[in-house]
Amino acid sequence: SSELTQPPSLSVSPGQTARITCSGDAMPKSYVYWYQQKPGQAPVLVMYKDVKRPSGIPERFSGSTSGRTVTLTISGVQAEDEADYYCQSAVFTGSYRVVFGGGTKLTVL
Amino acid sequence: EVQLEESGGGLVQPGRSLRLSCAASGFSFEDFAMHWVRQAPGKGLEYVSGISWNGGDTDYADPAQGRFTISRDNAKSSLYIEINDLRLEDTALYYCVKDTGPTVGTYYGYFDFWGRGTLVTVSS
Numbered sequence: 238s239s240e241l242t243q244p245p246s247l248s249v250s251p252g253q254t255a256r257i258t259c260s261g262d263a264m265p266k267s268y269v270y271w272y273q274q275k276p277g278q279a280p281v282l283v284m285y286k287d288v289k290r291p292s293g294i295p296e297r298f299s300g301s302t303s304g305r306t307v308t309l310t311i312s313g314v315q316a317e318d319e320a321d322y323y324c325q326s327a328v329f330t331g332s333y334r335v336v337f338g339g340g341t342k343l344t345v346l
Numbered sequence: 347e348v349q350l351e352e353s354g355g356g357l358v359q360p361g362r363s364l365r366l367s368c369a370a371s372g373f374s375f376e377d378f379a380m381h382w383v384r385q386a387p388g389k390g391l392e393y394v395s396g397i398s399w400n401g402g403d404t405d406y407a408d409p410a411q412g413r414f415t416i417s418r419d420n421a422k423s424s425l426y427i428e429i430n431d432l433r434l435e436d437t438a439l440y441y442c443v444k445d446t447g448p449t450v451g452t453y454y455g456y457f458d459f460w461g462r463g464t465l466v467t468v469s470s
Contacts, residue, residue, distance in 0.1 A: 270456040272391070279441060279460040280391065286454070323391050325456060332451035334405065335381070340390040 241269075241324050241338035248344040255314050257341045259324030260306040267327045269307040271300065274340075275320045283322075284309055311343075319345040348372040350442045350461030357467045358432050366464055368425040368442030375423040376400075379445035381457065382416065382427050384438035394440070395427060396455075399448035409435075432468045439463040 241261040249255045259269055269287050272280035282291050287307055288300040297312045311318055323340045327333035354366040368380070381396040395416040396405040404416050415428045425442055442461040449455070 267453040268456070272457075274391075279462055280457075281460075282456070282458055285446075285456055291458070321390075325391075327453045327455060329453070332405070333453045333455070334407070334451070335393040335396065335455065337383075337391045337393060 240328055240336045241326060243322075243324060243338040243341045245339065246342045246344065248346055249314050250346045251316060252313055255311040255318070255343055257309045257311075257322050257324075257343065258306055259309070259326075259338050261326065261336075261338075262305065262328070266329070267333065269300075269302075270325045271309045272323045272325065273318075273320045274323065280323065314343075314345055316345050319343055348444065348459045350444060350459060352440060352442045352461045352464035355440065355464035355466045357469060359470055360432055360434060360468055362432050363428065363430045364432060364466060365426060365428045366440055366466070368461060370423045370425065370442075370444070373444070376420040377448060379448055379450050379455070380418060380425045381443040381445060381450075382425075383441045383443050383457075383460075384436075385441070385463070386435075386438040389438075392438070396445070396450040397425070398450050403450050405450040429466075432466075434468050436466060437468045439465050 271284035273283045274280040284300040287302050299310045301308045321340045324338040349371045351369045382394040393407045397416045413430045417426045441463045443457045444459040
């Protein structure tokens with residue numbers, strides 16, 4: 238089982254807001270990063286250090302934190318946002334170890 | 347343009363060994379830590395292993411301890427991982443991944459570029 242917990246799936250209509258959560262004991266001590274993976278493609282970084290958006294990622298993607306939960310928000314969801322989303326962080330077990338959440342499949346209705 | 351090209355995957359019998367390679371280009375390979383992440387068919391991402399910029403530090407996820415060996419050759423801008431005693435559960439797409447920094451085992455490590463992966467299928 239993953240040390241980072243994500244909802245397995247989320248469905249939203251185009252134009253609505255999608256909020257994907259990631260929770261675990263690693264937060265808030267470690268940053269959380271988000272990757273988008275479309276079918277047949279490699280993952281792409283869409284959020285880093287909880288709330289920072291890499292260049293080239295649309296402004297509709299944003300991040301927020303509250304206690305041990307980090308949220309990736311996609312405002313005004315578009316069909317092209319349909320993908321699997323994975324959070325990633327680091328847990329301390331003598332040294333920091335990379336962990337991924339189980340992934341959330343976002344379906345745009 | 348950063349490019350990571352994995353190779354070495356294929357169909358392998360249980361108990362055999364395999365060495366995966368990753369050829370990197372488009373950045374100063376010797377300045378960054380590198381990692382392997384795998385994804386079993388229809389499953390999520392699973393961290394496998396990482397190596398610091400000079401190969402001095404390595405990191406392995408629990409399932410990879412003892413059977414996996416990560417290495418790098420900065421002169422060839424190449425990353426490797428050797429998997430011994432292959433098991434059915436090692437069947438996965440193995441991604442070569444670039445870190446944003448030089449070290450492994452930090453609370454702030456993350457990945458900015460991924461290769462397309464090389465498929466390892468373990469079956470008798």
